[in-house]
Amino acid sequence: MTSSAPIIILHRPQLGENIGSAARAMLNFGLTELRLVSPRDGWPNPAADTLSAGAFQAGVSVGVFETVEAALADLGTVLATTARPRGMEKDVVDAAGGVQLIQARAQKTGILFGAENHGLPSEVVGLADAILTYPVNPSFASLNLAQAVGVFCASWGASQGAVGRWEGEKAGVEPPASKEDLIRMFEHLEEELERAGYFYPPDKTPLMKTNIRNAFIRGNWTTQEVRTFRGAIKALAHGRGKARVVRDD
Amino acid sequence: MTSSAPIIILHRPQLGENIGSAARAMLNFGLTELRLVSPRDGWPNPAADTLSAGAFQAGVSVGVFETVEAALADLGTVLATTARPRGMEKDVVDAAGGVQLIQARAQKTGILFGAENHGLPSEVVGLADAILTYPVNPSFASLNLAQAVGVFCASWGASQGAVGRWEGEKAGVEPPASKEDLIRMFEHLEEELERAGYFYPPDKTPLMKTNIRNAFIRGNWTTQEVRTFRGAIKALAHGRGKARVVRDD
Numbered sequence: 001m002t003s004s005a006p007i008i009i010l011h012r013p014q015l016g017e018n019i020g021s022a023a024r025a026m027l028n029f030g031l032t033e034l035r036l037v038s039p040r041d042g043w044p045n046p047a048a049d050t051l052s053a054g055a056f057q058a059g060v061s062v063g064v065f066e067t068v069e070a071a072l073a074d075l076g077t078v079l080a081t082t083a084r085p086r087g088m089e090k091d092v093v094d095a096a097g098g099v100q101l102i103q104a105r106a107q108k109t110g111i112l113f114g115a116e117n118h119g120l121p122s123e124v125v126g127l128a129d130a131i132l133t134y135p136v137n138p139s140f141a142s143l144n145l146a147q148a149v150g151v152f153c154a155s156w157g158a159s160q161g162a163v164g165r166w167e168g169e170k171a172g173v174e175p176p177a178s179k180e181d182l183i184r185m186f187e188h189l190e191e192e193l194e195r196a197g198y199f200y201p202p203d204k205t206p207l208m209k210t211n212i213r214n215a216f217i218r219g220n221w222t223t224q225e226v227r228t229f230r231g232a233i234k235a236l237a238h239g240r241g242k243a244r245v246v247r248d249d
Numbered sequence: 250m251t252s253s254a255p256i257i258i259l260h261r262p263q264l265g266e267n268i269g270s271a272a273r274a275m276l277n278f279g280l281t282e283l284r285l286v287s288p289r290d291g292w293p294n295p296a297a298d299t300l301s302a303g304a305f306q307a308g309v310s311v312g313v314f315e316t317v318e319a320a321l322a323d324l325g326t327v328l329a330t331t332a333r334p335r336g337m338e339k340d341v342v343d344a345a346g347g348v349q350l351i352q353a354r355a356q357k358t359g360i361l362f363g364a365e366n367h368g369l370p371s372e373v374v375g376l377a378d379a380i381l382t383y384p385v386n387p388s389f390a391s392l393n394l395a396q397a398v399g400v401f402c403a404s405w406g407a408s409q410g411a412v413g414r415w416e417g418e419k420a421g422v423e424p425p426a427s428k429e430d431l432i433r434m435f436e437h438l439e440e441e442l443e444r445a446g447y448f449y450p451p452d453k454t455p456l457m458k459t460n461i462r463n464a465f466i467r468g469n470w471t472t473q474e475v476r477t478f479r480g481a482i483k484a485l486a487h488g489r490g491k492a493r494v495v496r497d498d
Contacts, residue, residue, distance in 0.1 A: 021393060021396070024392075024393060024396075025392070025393070025396050027386060027389040028383075028385050028386055028389055028390065028391070028392050028396070029383075029384075029385060029386060030385075030386045053391065053393070055389065058388070058389050059389065094407055095403065095407065096407065134277075134278075134403060134406065134407070135278075135406050135407055135409065136277050136278060136279075136406065137276060137277055137278060137279045137406075139307070140276040140277055140304065140307050140308065141277065142277070142302065143273075143274070143277050144270060144273060144274070144302070146396070147270070147273075147274050147277070147395070147396065147399045150396045150399055150400060151399060151400060151403040154344065154383060154400040154403070157383065157384050157385065157386075158343055158344065158345065158383070158384055160384065
């Protein structure tokens, strides 16, 4: 967890369940500081504990404040989440844009989320440096509070190398097969197909081979997978009783 | 909602609350097809209705399947969500990468999510074209099921122009003030500050002015805001009793 992770601030939250779920989502994505402004049911709240999956014990700290001004006092940058722009002269960012803004400013940052029933009052939005909103379905725009927190936290998490990023990588432990191994596999396959009378008419054979090779190449196979498939080719060729000679390399 | 929005598939979900919350998050971001594979408590489920905020009535359809194979039968591309890679030879993408993959393939797509307690069995992950995972906190990696659905849906939603995107735009309805208006405002302010003896020592005056101008320019004010502030300057200058002459342009 980087020390610069934003602080999540819930303004007058109503349901302990949402506070707990928000804390769980925060810690899932490496955020550890939660501030509550006048939570309706006080604090601590057993319903929050139940839904937190242990997040409060595992690292999320909670500060309780009477006023939003007190909760924001030590922050440099504040984003206020709203379901839609309020006609205010503020930048409006989505989750990814919000993360970019926070990183560009590199200040202690808080993300404000409003109550379940009314969202943030305009005077609270007015305290923020920018508005954070999500491109939602206009006819079903009301997000659950914990979901709204989770969507932001996931964007933050995705920007943090520290918690891991796997985009475009391979899950497997084995490196891909060498092209040499692949080509031998292709030759093996084609030889057996040839023997089986598969390639017809002869003038289409090169194109048919290329199409097959392309299909296999996309799979990006490992050495083991190549080995396995060569065994399969051998078995198929034997099984059908058409191969007189079986390669053994 | 585009017709190509992915289908969300919950494999053996346990809690109706999570099914309902997932449906709400889906519809928030424009996804409308939910499939359930052997939901533990059957279907329909009153707990799901309660947490859905009306999503089932407002547009989310539900199909119930006995097997995962049946639930995937008509799909071209399937992503399986897991908390971490399984050592399988599959591409691994995060939420944004998953959306890119789906859009590149442009096939009917399903996103598989596992049960609350065990996630997806490996044989189900094996049916998928790629693994979807989020860069989570390794020491607190277990997402709530509905949160996991919501994070993907938000990424999908953010990629869809149809549901609106505001990144970098202005929320306000007024255009910014012209530079001419701004410069007149600066001159007004500086004239009054000059009169008030603010600029001292004289050789620092140009730098002080530049610093002030820079601070104001960052605000990207509207004409109305310039007008308002000029009224404020005037008032301040009068109020302090230091202004002999008040500009009136």
